[in-house]
Amino acid sequence: MKKIDVCLSPELLHLHNTTNSIVVVTDIFRATSCMVTGFAYGVKSIHPVETVEECKALQDRGYIGAAERNAQKVEGFELDNSPFSYMDDRLVGTSVAMTTTNGTRSITMAKPNAVKVIVGAFLNLEAVVNCLKNQPYDVLVLCAGWKGKVNLEDTLFAGAVVNALRDEFHVAEDGAMMAYELYDKAKDNLLGFLATSSHIRRLQRLGIQKDITYCLQKNLYDVVPVLRGNELVAM
Amino acid sequence: MKKIDVCLSPELLHLHNTTNSIVVVTDIFRATSCMVTGFAYGVKSIHPVETVEECKALQDRGYIGAAERNAQKVEGFELDNSPFSYMDDRLVGTSVAMTTTNGTRSITMAKPNAVKVIVGAFLNLEAVVNCLKNQPYDVLVLCAGWKGKVNLEDTLFAGAVVNALRDEFHVAEDGAMMAYELYDKAKDNLLGFLATSSHIRRLQRLGIQKDITYCLQKNLYDVVPVLRGNELVAM
Numbered sequence: 001m002k003k004i005d006v007c008l009s010p011e012l013l014h015l016h017n018t019t020n021s022i023v024v025v026t027d028i029f030r031a032t033s034c035m036v037t038g039f040a041y042g043v044k045s046i047h048p049v050e051t052v053e054e055c056k057a058l059q060d061r062g063y064i065g066a067a068e069r070n071a072q073k074v075e076g077f078e079l080d081n082s083p084f085s086y087m088d089d090r091l092v093g094t095s096v097a098m099t100t101t102n103g104t105r106s107i108t109m110a111k112p113n114a115v116k117v118i119v120g121a122f123l124n125l126e127a128v129v130n131c132l133k134n135q136p137y138d139v140l141v142l143c144a145g146w147k148g149k150v151n152l153e154d155t156l157f158a159g160a161v162v163n164a165l166r167d168e169f170h171v172a173e174d175g176a177m178m179a180y181e182l183y184d185k186a187k188d189n190l191l192g193f194l195a196t197s198s199h200i201r202r203l204q205r206l207g208i209q210k211d212i213t214y215c216l217q218k219n220l221y222d223v224v225p226v227l228r229g230n231e232l233v234a235m
Numbered sequence: 236m237k238k239i240d241v242c243l244s245p246e247l248l249h250l251h252n253t254t255n256s257i258v259v260v261t262d263i264f265r266a267t268s269c270m271v272t273g274f275a276y277g278v279k280s281i282h283p284v285e286t287v288e289e290c291k292a293l294q295d296r297g298y299i300g301a302a303e304r305n306a307q308k309v310e311g312f313e314l315d316n317s318p319f320s321y322m323d324d325r326l327v328g329t330s331v332a333m334t335t336t337n338g339t340r341s342i343t344m345a346k347p348n349a350v351k352v353i354v355g356a357f358l359n360l361e362a363v364v365n366c367l368k369n370q371p372y373d374v375l376v377l378c379a380g381w382k383g384k385v386n387l388e389d390t391l392f393a394g395a396v397v398n399a400l401r402d403e404f405h406v407a408e409d410g411a412m413m414a415y416e417l418y419d420k421a422k423d424n425l426l427g428f429l430a431t432s433s434h435i436r437r438l439q440r441l442g443i444q445k446d447i448t449y450c451l452q453k454n455l456y457d458v459v460p461v462l463r464g465n466e467l468v469a470m
Contacts (some may be wrong), residue, residue: 008385012246015383148250150243151409174386174433181428182413185420193416198409 003138004169006158006176009145010106022137023114024128024161026121027144028153029200030081031103033121033215034066037083039234040123040221042092046232048104049097058097066098071202082211083123095231102144110142111227119225119232122157122190126219129164131235139169141179152182152197153215156190159183160218190216238373239404241393241411244380245341257372258349259363259396261356262379263388264435265316266338267460268356268450269301272318274469275358275456277327281467283339284332293332301333306437317446318358330466337379345377346462354460354467357392357425361454364399366470374404376414387417387432388451391425394418395453425451 007016026032035046049055052067052074059065059077067074068081079085081100098104110117115137120128132139141161143154159179162171171177186193191213194200200212224235242251261267270281284290287302287309294300294312302309303316314320316335333339345352350372355363367374376396378389394414397406406412421428426448429435435447459470 008243009247011250012244012383012385015246146409148247149408149410150247150413152412155409155413171431172433173384174381174390175384177387177432178385178390178413178417181420182416185416196406197412198407 001170002136002168003172004162004165004176005139005173006141006143006162006179008143008150008155008175009148010109010142011148013109013142016140018110018114018140020138021114021140022116022118022132022135023110024118024120024132024139024141025103025106025110025144026141026154026157027100027103027106028121028157028215030083030211030215031098031100031144032119033123034081034083034086035119035225035232036121036123036221036223038086038091038096039223039225041087043086043096044093045095046225047095047097047230048107048232049099050105050108052099055097055099063095063097064091066096068100070101082208083214084211102146106142106144107227117227118235120157120161122160122216122218123220124223125157125160127222127224129161131224132165133168139165146198152194155179156183156186156193160187236405237371237403238407239397239400239411240374240408241376241378241397241414243378243385243390243410244383245344245377246383248344248377251375253345253349253375255373256349256375257351257353257367257370258345259353259355259367259374259376260338260341260345260379261376261389261392262335262338262341263356263392263450265318265446265450266333266335266379267354268358269316269318269321270354270460270467271356271359271456271458273321273326273331274458274460276322278321278331279328279468280330281460282330282332282465283342283467284334285340285343287334290332290334298330298332299326301331303335305336317443318449319446337381341377341379342462352462353470355392355396357395357451357453358455359458360392360395362457362459364396366459367396367400368403374400381433387429390414391418391421391428395422
């Protein structure tokens with residue numbers, strides 16, 4: 001039986017053997033929600049990089065540059081980290097270079113060992129789940145967290161994946177059980193459950209309540225971004 | 236207002252600033268449950284060490300040696316890692332040297348920076364809570380986990396502490412919220428909630444169901460072990 005596990009922080013990724021696993025990276029607020037939205041609106045590819053410098057270098061080579069640090073846009077780049085910024089006709093067919101505080105780092109960390117790295121968000125939950133059902137590998141959901149610490153929203157997404165797969169996959173470890181139990185408690189009111197979480201408070205101070213509401217919607221899009229070489233493309 | 240936070244694994248401890256915090260180390264199955272039981276039954280001190288070699292050296296110097304790896308007693312030592320082994324008149328007034336897979340390492344990791352390191356288990360939950368209420372510092376509950384990974388039982392204990400302190404302390408971070416929410420879901424039936432957890436299955440294979448049931452009892456003892464120098468003593 002295939003296994004599903006959850007890694008609650010990239011700081012714990014080294015404890016997981018992913019050589020037989022598809023890794024689903026999630027950063028609900030807001031990197032992976034942006035990525036999914038971008039592909040749904042016609043972006044051709046997204047190149048995730050760890051540093052602002054790498055992102056600038058790619059922008060100089062013709063990529064659309066998207067750089068976020070501490071939940072805010074870095075000066076000198078074209079795109080911020082709001083999913084609404086990706087609903088833009090000018091992005092259709094373009095290549096985006098993206099760096100964020102947590103999400104893009106998790107993708108580059110997962111890449112060396114995993115069978116495949118895909119990108120998940122509530123926005124494409126069902127598409128991710130169907131993709132995972134129709135393949136022979138184990139699954140690890142990697143929560144991007146916040147600067148190494150665990151966070152609620154990514155854990156809830158991981159729990160939603162466990163919930164959808166638990167009849168067909170073996171839920172092997174406590175990380176996956178914790179995520180599932182939290183999702184089971186929160187599923188009927190994700191926004192209410194998250195109301196006092198640290199990241200929601202951080203984002204609310206920045207006045208982006210509409211991003212929060214948007215990122216918690218399920219199954220808006222069918223697209224599953226997958227890493228091919230150094231770039232994410234639509235599967 | 237004082238803050239309370241939870242660190243779900245010793246691998247994440249470096250992300251927490253504990254210079255103004257009392258750290259409560261917990262390893263429910265079974266290191267900290269053993270320690271609390273030992274002090275309740277008259278042990279004078281417990282010297283936690285990271286390696287089996289250090290434990291052996293202390294045993295050679297007259298300590299009672301207790302060494303566990305992978306939930307089993309290491310050959311050549313006097314005590315195993317069952318709390319029932321600490322209910323022994325021969326231990327009254329003695330000094331124990333202890334090394335375990337997870338719990339003792341967490342104590343030695345927490346020591347350099349924290350204001351104070353104390354030991355918590357369900358067995359002394361209320362005593363720990365009262366101790367934390369009557370002091371001016373922030374609180375970090377450090378879950379020992381399993382070889383760096385998170386586990387359910389330590390997280391539930393952390394959630395029980397958050398639950399008891401949340402009116403008087405600021406619950407600042409998502410780690411603490413996750414622990415609280417899980418405890419809130421599990422509190423009426425800890426054993427049932429844990430029935431499928433990885434460590435319960437590991438321990439059940441070893442035939443120590445009675446240890447599990449015992450370690451989930453609340454408030455059997457009033458003692459709070461505290462680290463003074465290199466040794467735990469009763470506060």
